Amino acid sequence: MPLWPRVTGVARDKAVLSKDDAIRVERDLRQRALHYRAGYGFQAAHANRPVGFPVVSYQGRFINGKAINIARRFYYTPTRAINGMISPYFSPFPATCYSMCVQTRYNKQYKETVMQRIIQAGLGAMGQGWADCVAASDKWEAAAYVDINRRNLTAAAERHGMPKNRCFRDLATALRSVEADALLDVTPQGARRGLCMTAMDCGLDVLCEKPLADTLDNAVALATHAQKTNRTLMVAQNYRYQPAVQTAKRFIAQGRLGRVGYVGVAFHKGPRFGGYREQMPYPLLLDMSIHHFDMLRCILGQDIAAVQGKSVSAPWNWNKGDATVLAILETDGDVCVNYFASWVSRGWETDWNGNWRIEGEKGALIIENSDVYFSTKRATRRKVSPVKMTKTHQAWLLDGFAAALEKNLEPETSAGNNLNSLTATHAMVRAVQEQRMVLTQELLEQR
Structure with missing residues (x-):
């Protein structure tokens, strides 16, 4: 029997897991997510009842000479709840969800943080700087890299140790292949509307480079789409x-x-x-x-x-x-x-x-x-x-983006505000x- 029904449910705020149990939970949910992508297990009749919770996994890292524990967070939206417990029917869709948290207390010497996962699209000259900022962030970790230029993609992957199976030439493939909370769009402004709308339609929040779009019509469309999908679209006005x-x-x-x-x-x-x-x-x-x-x-x-x-x-x-x-x-x-x-x-x-x-x-x-x-x-x-x-600049924006999502607040440079x-x-x-x-x-x- 899978572990997750015993530790997490709609009516519970927190579930305390050991390291091994947390890994088992994540493995089980990953398998169910893959089944969903294959077309199994999703019941559309219950799709309007989103209840979600983050699941964490662990990676040992050394930062500034200290061993710390990095926790990955993945949102899953169950389509059905039975007696306060999560049903086995899952969608890996980060829709609006409750603030439930799976935590661990297995080792007091490690600092525990919850890292959100972000797909970065665009790894040119400006994108490489953003990739460095994401790698140094204590709020975000890169879930995947996307760039139509293979050379840019390879350079960023080698610089930050991104596995080849998480490097993609198009966003749609990345969204089907990895779990993520958000998109970081550092592509030329002409591609902004298509990429950002695709991400928001898949339930991801978006932080995009300025300008918001190549045309005012596209900018207004993006701001409207963010409201329609109830997603956060924040513009990187770093100055x-x-x-x-x-x-x-x-x-x-x-x-x-x-x-x-x-x-x-x-x-x-x-x-x-x-x-x-x-x-x-x-x-x-x-x-x-x-x-x-x-x-x-x-x-x-x-x-x-x-x-x-x-x-x-x-x-x-x-x-x-x-x-x-x-x-x-x-x-x-x-x-x-x-x-x-x-x-x-x-x-x-x-x-x-x-x-x-x-x-x-x-x-x-x-x-x-x-x-x-x-x-x-x-x-x-x-x-x-x-x-x-x-x-300052990009580092501040990454923290500000994470804080806006965590507190459910409109960013100062939201698409709607940035229109002026x-x-x-x-x-x-x-x-x-x-x-x-x-x-x-x-x-x-x-x-």
Whole structure:
């Protein structure tokens, strides 16, 4: 008789297992999951009664010289419950479920953590950085790698010890082959809609790179689909989660700057990415400016209401489309922003955040080379003590994503919330094409 009916049930909050018992439970459930995938054991009549619980397995690892215990978590949704016990009919579908937890107390010297499993799609240059962050995370472990480029796939697998049977050329095969809680989408934005919708349809929550989609229509469709499927879709707006931005945000929120009057942002870089970015019609606006627009929303706590501007293709521009913009943005809090940015700069460069000057009633808040200063006199400024952050950028996003799922909260950069940042970039494209002011709401109402 399988072990699981004796230790886990609908009416029980926790089940305490030994290490050996936990492994037996997982093995039994894996077998049932495989039967489900083969078309056996699933009773559609009970599919609307989701009750789930995580099952854990164990791997010994050494991190920073200390032996710790990593627990994997898999959600299974039973389709039937008998007398408070789980029936043998399982779907490996991480649908909405109760917070039941299988725990172990077999060895006190090990630190016990519950790791969620994430499939990563996209292992190019940016994807390799994400793979490193997942490997270092204490919240997530990679369930599988997906990339159409075999070289990228092999490089990531060798770097992080991913078995060949968990490396795939397409997401659909990965979803049929491994159990996972979420998808990390680091593919080019043109593939975003198909991959994210497929994952959400399979019950996975999604953390995707910015921008949310290649077109505003696709972005709205993704945000709508996340609501429809009751899945979390979080956008990786990592520039928010660094000391400079959080310090400026806190300074203004505390009222130390007074009412904000206007903002100036200067950004100048000359990267040569190659690939799809250099083929985009407006590479700076569509791939980079969204970071700065999202930073603006984060720092001021306001949305972007209107934009206007002029794009420039410098004589030495190596991109197919215009890569320089001079723009004015207006927020719903009546703050005007002068935005001057280029991706084909020569000579001295700003850092990736750009240099900011935020003028307020009580002085000027300056962000320069990712340091924050406050000035009330013409020739002096003092450095503002930065917000202390133990994790930043992608590492923060992975933790924030895990926390949002655990607490059932909408992430700060959910697809729905992020629509304003993306809409502002597309409104700017419309503004430079038509040489007029464009309201962000105007674009959304046309959807």
